[in-house]
Amino acid sequence: MASRYDRAITVFSPDGHLFQVEYAQEAVKKGSTAVGIRGTNIVVLGVEKKSVAKLQDERTVRKICALDDHVCMAFAGLTADARVVINRARVECQSHKLTVEDPVTVEYITRFIATLKQKYTQSNGRRPFGISALIVGFDDDGIPRLYQTDPSGTYHAWKANAIGRSAKTVREFLEKNYTEDAIASDNEAIKLAIKALLEVVQSGGKNIELAIIRRNQPLKMFSAKEVELYVTEIEREKEEAEKKKSKKSV
Amino acid sequence: MAATFFGEVVKAPCRAGTEDEEEEEEGRRETPEDREVRQQLARKREVRLLRRQTKTSLEVSLLEKYPCSKFIIAIGNNAVAFLSSFVMNSGVWEEAGCAKLWNEWCRTADTTHLSSTEAFCGFYHLKSNPSVFLCQCSCYVAEDQQYQWLEKVFGSCPRKNMQITILTCRHVTDYKTLESTGSLPSPFLKALKTQNFKDPACCPLLEQPNIVHDLPAAVLSYCQVWKIPAILYLCYTDVMKLDLITVEAFKPILSTRSLKGLVKNIPQSTEILKKLMTTNEIQSNIYT
Numbered sequence: 001m002a003s004r005y006d007r008a009i010t011v012f013s014p015d016g017h018l019f020q021v022e023y024a025q026e027a028v029k030k031g032s033t034a035v036g037i038r039g040t041n042i043v044v045l046g047v048e049k050k051s052v053a054k055l056q057d058e059r060t061v062r063k064i065c066a067l068d069d070h071v072c073m074a075f076a077g078l079t080a081d082a083r084v085v086i087n088r089a090r091v092e093c094q095s096h097k098l099t100v101e102d103p104v105t106v107e108y109i110t111r112f113i114a115t116l117k118q119k120y121t122q123s124n125g126r127r128p129f130g131i132s133a134l135i136v137g138f139d140d141d142g143i144p145r146l147y148q149t150d151p152s153g154t155y156h157a158w159k160a161n162a163i164g165r166s167a168k169t170v171r172e173f174l175e176k177n178y179t180e181d182a183i184a185s186d187n188e189a190i191k192l193a194i195k196a197l198l199e200v201v202q203s204g205g206k207n208i209e210l211a212i213i214r215r216n217q218p219l220k221m222f223s224a225k226e227v228e229l230y231v232t233e234i235e236r237e238k239e240e241a242e243k244k245k246s247k248k249s250v
Numbered sequence: 251m252a253a254t255f256f257g258e259v260v261k262a263p264c265r266a267g268t269e270d271e272e273e274e275e276e277g278r279r280e281t282p283e284d285r286e287v288r289q290q291l292a293r294k295r296e297v298r299l300l301r302r303q304t305k306t307s308l309e310v311s312l313l314e315k316y317p318c319s320k321f322i323i324a325i326g327n328n329a330v331a332f333l334s335s336f337v338m339n340s341g342v343w344e345e346a347g348c349a350k351l352w353n354e355w356c357r358t359a360d361t362t363h364l365s366s367t368e369a370f371c372g373f374y375h376l377k378s379n380p381s382v383f384l385c386q387c388s389c390y391v392a393e394d395q396q397y398q399w400l401e402k403v404f405g406s407c408p409r410k411n412m413q414i415t416i417l418t419c420r421h422v423t424d425y426k427t428l429e430s431t432g433s434l435p436s437p438f439l440k441a442l443k444t445q446n447f448k449d450p451a452c453c454p455l456l457e458q459p460n461i462v463h464d465l466p467a468a469v470l471s472y473c474q475v476w477k478i479p480a481i482l483y484l485c486y487t488d489v490m491k492l493d494l495i496t497v498e499a500f501k502p503i504l505s506t507r508s509l510k511g512l513v514k515n516i517p518q519s520t521e522i523l524k525k526l527m528t529t530n531e532i533q534s535n536i537y538t
Contacts (some may be wrong), residue, residue, distance in 0.1 A: 008256065022430075022431075025432065026423065026431075026488070028535040029488050029489075029538070030489075031537045031538055032537075032538065036363060050538055061535075061538065075536075075538070076538070077537060078536060078538075079535060079537065079538040080536075082538065165488075165489060165493075168435060168436070168496055169495065199289060200495065202494050202524060202527055203524065236371055
């Protein structure tokens with residue numbers, strides 16, 4: 001049945017599926033994992049760095065992009081589609097600032113991106129964007145926000161979420177480990193993001209890229225060394241926890 | 251003929267039979283050239299089973315030459331990686347032979363010198379216990395070649411006192427279920443066994459209307475017909491290329507009777523698997 005209703009985006013199948021949108025969600029799963037965490041005073045975005053070819057300039061392969069000074073996003077899926085969406089979102093951020101003389105709220109820019117994506121699920125001759133995005137930032141009221149959009153054009157606010165390859169495994173880890181204690185301090189929130197990624201990242205800390213936004217501060221991208229420091233700390237804590245466990249059982 | 255909404259013309263199958271049957275009869279008669287081309291193609295697509303050292307063809311089927319009590323077959327790159335890192339790493343395995351075949355899926359047109367770095371099909375036995383046999387098949391065996399492969403490996407009258415375990419992968423979108431694929435816990439394992447396989451499977455059985463395809467289906471059908479106990483472990487995954495999490499989804503099989511005793515050092519196997527992953531990564535900039 002799928003083969004007769006999956007060619008055109010504007011055609012529903014008899015049981016109500018829009019197959020092209022569902023296939024676009026499969027394209028998202030081909031991108032590497034991205035995780036977003038909303039802490040109390042911080043928002044964290046962590047991504048699995050794709051391995052870069054030897055001759056390729058690493059700086060041109062970025063999964064985390066700033067949309068404005070106070071908003072940034074990570075995506076998973078088709079690189080080219082992401083570039084188009086990010087460009088449009090950045091223009092919209094500045095246009096909003098010039099028109100209304102206020103920076104965009106995180107919800108506004110998320111809604112803009114989601115509306116853009118939805119338009120492409122209802123136009124003839126176009127296909128949906130094959131990306132999901134995690135958008136984080138702080139509004140003027142100082143509240144941290146994390147939103148997720150997907151190719152169908154829906155968006156939701158989350159406390160913590162993951163997209164891309166193995167997103168389900170990471171989300172299950174977050175469901176178990178996202179507690180008030182875990183996000184009590186900025187460092188703990190950062191460690192939670194790294195721990196979630198380490199569940200699925202293949203070669204450990206050197207393949208993780210991290211970005212944070214603290215209240216009233218601009219986006220900060222972590223260097224590889226800084227990420228490595230956190231990874232070492234996490235491993236040390238793990239060892240200590242295991243030692244304590246073995247002591248208890250003895 | 252039928253037209254669809256988008257203007258494409260679709261030929262509808264007609265059970266009444268076509269009107270111009272006589273004309274078709276004439277066209278169906280084979281000329282000598284046709285016969286020659288057909289024979290050439292059949293020779294090109296022949297499945298050859300070669301001995302390890304001499305690279306000459308085996309006269310008898312593989313299992314007639316090397317009778318075994320346990321035969322583990324891995325089909326597909328993730329299943330092959332699982333056996334390479336967990337099973338072949340824990341013991342000394344000797345190559346017993348390999349199968350060479352060509353079909354349209356092969357990247358090279360050269361049928362005689364298929365390189366060993368490309369898709370391959372190798373057979374190994376455990377040095378310390380030659381009745382344990384292993385097959386790693388990462389090439390695609392086409393429908394017309396499956397029977398040949400079975401004959402050359404199992405023979406036309408196989409023994410019944412062996413146990414076959416088949417491991418393979420399939421994309422999760424092929425899994426027919428009422429749930430949406432987004433909510434499935436992929437990768438996950440399903441099993442399908444022949445009537446004579448009495449041991450319990452380490453995962454739920456494959457439900458209807460799901461079916462098995464390609465070489466794994468051919469082997470399982472063959473075993474069912476010849477009453478050989480066989481079980482297929484099918485891993486549904488959303489990453490068909492070589493992937494760590496997909497390969498690790500096969501781990502529950504290590505505790506079954508088929509593989510127990512064959513795997514000794516699991517942490518070391520995981521390290522070897524990680525190394526396999528990094529060496530096999532293909533660069534692609536389409537998805538980030």
